Amino acid sequence: KNQVEQSPQSLIILEGKNCTLQCNYTVSPFSNLRWYKQDTGRGPVSLTIMTFSENTKSNGRYTATLDADTKQSSLHITASQLSDSASYICVVNPGGYNKLIFGAGTRLAVHP
């Protein structure tokens, strides 16, 4: 069964600290993996998208990594800001389809 598992479920960090969110997937075939940020009451916004051949991709203070062999991805947030408080969702595209498989998300709270 195609699944996307994210950990931790929730995380609290202090402003200025770094954190890493994890995503494991069992989706096959695989086309690409995306990380989305979803603010409370808003729709998800794309942060990064990586294909099979890409190991890392950055978007400002966000850096995503992908290990297609172990089917793991991580999202690293550097020097966190209060505005980083949101849910971060890992999404896998099984390829050839337009139905993405979404993880349940990690809820991040950044405290001053």
Next chain:
Amino acid sequence: GAGVSQSPSNKVTEKGKDVELRCDPISGHTALYWYRQSLGQGLEFLIYFQGNSAPDKSGLPSDRFSAERTGGSVSTLTIQRTQQEDSAVYLCASSPGKGQEKNIQYFGAGTRLSVL
């Protein structure tokens, strides 16, 4: 418009009533998706429209759910005889459908449906 627009933002209805949720995609986007997001769950695919092709309805949970996309633009998701388990946030997304970013989905803010 500048982004995907959904209305209403919130909808409270009584069990057994019908509801209509509206989505205005980004102008020029040929692909449109509906998702359901329940508390603590990942987004659940409902239906996908691409241009004039027949929609992919494989995610619709029951025959009480239906969706239309008129003129290749605005879409309406209809839920008939609502049940309490239908309570969720319904998200709409659109994507260009062509070019390098053809599958990048841009989401609306969603409609929060509460069935009492």
